[in-house]
Amino acid sequence: MKIKKNIAVSESGFVFDPSTGESFSLNQVGLELVELLKQGEDFDAIKKEILEKYDVDEISFEKYYYDFINSLNQNQLLED
Amino acid sequence: MNKTKITLAATGLNNTDNPGPGIPVIRAIRESKMFDVRVIGLAYETLEPGIYMKDLVDKVYMVPYPSEGSGALIERIAYINSIENINVLIPNFDAELYTFMKSASTLEKIGIHTFLPTIEQFEERHKANLPEFGKKYNLKVPKSISLLKHSEIGEIRKEFEYPVMVKGKFYDAYVAYNEEQVRMHFNKISAKWGFPVIVQEFVKGTEVNVVALGDGKGNTIGAVPMRKQYITDKGKAWGGVTLDAPDMLKLTYHIIKSTRWRGGMELELIRTNNNDLYLIEINPRIPAWVYLAVGSGQNLPEALLKLALGQEVKPFEKFDVGKIFIRYSYDMIIDWNDFEKISTLGEI
Incomplete structure (x- = not known):
């Protein structure tokens, strides 16, 4: 799962896709997930990091993670 | 200097x-x-x-x-x-x-x-000639027919599925969801712009545009792609952002090279969900949003002026992506x- 290389993400969580002109706002966790994806981290590494940092169980995390990935995909922010 | x-x-x-x-x-x-x-x-x-x-x-x-x-x-x-x-x-x-x-x-x-297009360039890119233009230059274009008479409106359902776009020769474009709406737009458009009235297949997707300048020898002097972010009820851009869209630029270079386009132009394109680019219109002049190109590093009107004066103009090599224009009234x-x-x- 890779975020498109040319996506611009600001520190405040504002995302700009220069190929479509679309922009999005992320909350803090969304921003962290996008940053981890941009660094090329895989699902297991991301899960480990989030479970350590936040009070969330594994099943809930997986559900929310894949919802989020689906949302990124729908908005054409992922590369094939 | x-x-x-x-x-x-x-x-x-x-x-x-x-x-x-x-x-x-x-x-x-x-x-x-x-x-x-x-x-x-x-x-x-x-x-x-x-x-x-x-x-x-x-x-x-x-x-x-x-x-x-x-x-x-x-x-x-x-x-x-x-x-x-x-x-x-x-x-x-x-x-x-x-x-x-x-x-x-x-x-x-x-x-x-x-520094204008030739009559041939101007004529062949007319909305009414778009299907032939697409075939000649190997471009994806929507199916379209030209209507000269009210009685031809009934023919639309044999060729198209609704909705369709109804367009004037020079300006105006409306979506019509049934024959009745086509009749209404046909009357309005023909009264204002004359004939033909063009009926075009409705291509679903996002409208994107390119402002470009051709030197008449097949070279693209400059080109900047944009997506409208705010559209008025007349369909005009009131805000837009420059895009990083190599496929749009490639298409522009192809059109300018194969037509040897002379002068300014605006390409109106639809990007479908499959990322295909359909050419909807070529406007044979600089568009009103050209200042976005200037603000992102390509002063195309100045380049056009130099071409008109017979001066050599080097093609622009880059522009800033993510520059936004917002109009205002005053x-x-x-x-x-x-x-x-x-x-x-x-x-x-």
Whole structure:
């Protein structure tokens, strides 16, 4: 799962896709997930990091993670 | 650097909610580091806002509509030229382009340079000729037919599924969801723009646009892709952002190279969900949003001016992605006398 290389993400969580002109706002966790994806981290590494940092169980995390990935995909922010 | 003094004449001073490109073109050329420009505005209506923008336009003359006969328009321009010594004329309306292209050599003889598409280029990219244009240059275009009579509207359902786009020869485009709506738009459009009225397949996707400049030898001098972010009820961009879209640029280079396009152009494209680009229209002139290209590093009107003067122009190699333009409206206060002068004397 890779975020498109040319996506611009600001520190405040504002995302700009220069190929479509679309922009999005992320909350803090969304921003962290996008940053981890941009660094090329895989699902297991991301899960480990989030479970350590936040009070969330594994099943809930997986559900929310894949919802989020689906949302990124729908908005054409992922590369094939 | 010493600036070269030139006199530029431009039309399209109608900086309204359906803006002509004249004012952004003039603004771009005013920013030139090479030219010290005296700007002569040519106006068709006395309330075109650009007439009263004295920081941009030095002198304005009323000119007759091309529909009154090209002779009258060219005669008026020859008169204006006898006073102003115009070096370059940039027409900015689709509806007047034919007259200026036809009269280019007459204008050249009196010292007025233009840099316009050829008649052949202008004709073959007409909305009514888009299917043939697509076939000739290997482009994806929507299926379309030209209607000349009201009675032909019934034929649409044999060829298309609703909705369809109903378009005027020069301007106006509406979505129609049934035959009744086609009839309504057909009447409105034909009354305003004449025939044919074009019915086009509705291609679902996002509208994206490119402003570009061809040198007439197949080279693209500059091209900037944009997506409208805010659209008025007339379908005009009120805000837009420059895109990083190599496929749009590739398509632009292909069109300019294969048609050897001469002059400014705007490509109207639809990007489908499958990322296919459909060519919807080619406008044969610089669009009103051209200042976005200037603001992102490509002063295309200045480059067009240089081409018109026969100067060599190096192609632009880059532009800034993510630059946004936002229009605004602004109330100018003008003296009654100014309105009187342009209305009665035809110049100000």
